[in-house]
Amino acid sequence: MININTITNRETAGFGDQCPLIPQKDGRIPGNGAVWVGIYAEMTEFALMFLFYFVAKVQYLELFDQGPLKLNTLAGTLNTLALLTSSYCVAKAMACVRMSRLEAAVRWLWGTIACALFYLLVKTLEYQWNTERGIEPDTNLFFTVYYYMTFNHFLHVAWGGGAILWVIFQLKRGAYTADNHEGMEAIACYWHMIDLVWIIIFPLLYVLR
Amino acid sequence: MVTFLNVKVQDGVWLVLMVLTLGNAVIAESADPSLFVTMIIATSVALKGRLVLERFMELRNAHPYIRVSMNLYFFVLPLMIITVYLFPEVIADMTRL
Numbered sequence: 001m002i003n004i005n006t007i008t009n010r011e012t013a014g015f016g017d018q019c020p021l022i023p024q025k026d027g028r029i030p031g032n033g034a035v036w037v038g039i040y041a042e043m044t045e046f047a048l049m050f051l052f053y054f055v056a057k058v059q060y061l062e063l064f065d066q067g068p069l070k071l072n073t074l075a076g077t078l079n080t081l082a083l084l085t086s087s088y089c090v091a092k093a094m095a096c097v098r099m100s101r102l103e104a105a106v107r108w109l110w111g112t113i114a115c116a117l118f119y120l121l122v123k124t125l126e127y128q129w130n131t132e133r134g135i136e137p138d139t140n141l142f143f144t145v146y147y148y149m150t151f152n153h154f155l156h157v158a159w160g161g162g163a164i165l166w167v168i169f170q171l172k173r174g175a176y177t178a179d180n181h182e183g184m185e186a187i188a189c190y191w192h193m194i195d196l197v198w199i200i201i202f203p204l205l206y207v208l209r
Numbered sequence: 210m211v212t213f214l215n216v217k218v219q220d221g222v223w224l225v226l227m228v229l230t231l232g233n234a235v236i237a238e239s240a241d242p243s244l245f246v247t248m249i250i251a252t253s254v255a256l257k258g259r260l261v262l263e264r265f266m267e268l269r270n271a272h273p274y275i276r277v278s279m280n281l282y283f284f285v286l287p288l289m290i291i292t293v294y295l296f297p298e299v300i301a302d303m304t305r306l
Contacts (some may be wrong), residue, residue: 027272036275043282050286054293058301068237077234081227084261088223091265095219192266199257200286202230203250207237208290 031186039193042156046197049149053204060141065209067142070135075126076206079119080198083157086115087195090164090188100178102171109168112191116161123154146205153194153201160194163187222264229253247294251287258283 029036057064093108130136130143137147167184170176176184233253240246259280263269268276293300 026270028270029275030267030271040278043279047282050289054289054300055304058293058297058304061297065242073234073237076237077230080230080233084226084230084257085223087261087265088219088226091219091267094267189266192261195265196258196261196283199261200254203233203254203290207233207250208247208294209242 031189032182035186053145056141063140063142068206068209071206072126072129073206075122076202078122080202082115082119083195083198086112087192090191094188097181098178106171112164116157119157156194160191222260229257251290255283255287
């Protein structure tokens with residue numbers, strides 16, 4: 001039996017595109033159908049928020065030009081780095097499970113939890129920083145949009161983190177294997193969705209003017 | 210299916226994502242608004258989204274409906290960013306109650 005941890009180009013040589021160790025375009029549904037209903041619902045919800053942002057922006061150009069300058073760019077950047085890293089950790093955990101490296105997968109998922117906690121802490125401190133400077137949800141329309149969008153996302157990170165903890169628990173009790181990990185993959189997809197939404201929120205609120 | 214080869218690619222993708230994010234932060238702190246800056250940011254959003262979708266979420270092997278619809282999200286949103294920058298008054302007129 002081939003130990004996939006030590007696979008090199010030599011093992012894959014001669015198979016061409018049909019090598020079983022190289023991903024094929026199999027047209028499968030990652031995770032399961034149910035999680036994709038949830039992901040599409042969430043993406044639609046955030047799409048409506050983005051649409052509202054664009055409409056509000058063109059109506060109040062000056063507010064949306066000045067707003068990002070008053071926000072804490074460092075906090076936004078740290079949170080972006082944390083969420084992207086958390087997604088990377090989830091992807092690594094998925095790879096480990098498929099290679100039957102279950103303990104390594106758990107370690108990577110603890111990395112995701114650490115990133116999520118870091119995000120939640122930074123966001124909480126950022127809200128506090130805002131309050132000290134008189135920035136509240138009702139300060140103006142830009143900050144109303146900012147608070148609505150970011151707090152909504154904050155909640156997603158919190159319950160998404162809970163789902164990742166559930167995966168860790170399931171991994172530890174041996175519920176997932178290299179051949180059977182649909183539930184873990186579904187939650188991994190959901191977590192990536194949370195990251196994807198932040199990829200859009202960060203430039204809209206902190207960078208674009 | 211993720212393999213040894215994919216695992217190495219994921220490391221590189223993470224590094225690219227970090228660099229793009231830090232680049233955006235520098236722009237946020239230093240650059241004045243312009244079409245060029247807006248296009249860089251929109252491109253960065255599209256690229257980051259695509260990298261996460263294809264390499265972390267592994268949609269490059271997924272059913273085409275899922276793959277196309279998710280990728281479309283990261284094509285339409287960057288396009289909207291540029292459109293809003295270019296034609297704010299036209300869109301404001303269209304959306305005024």
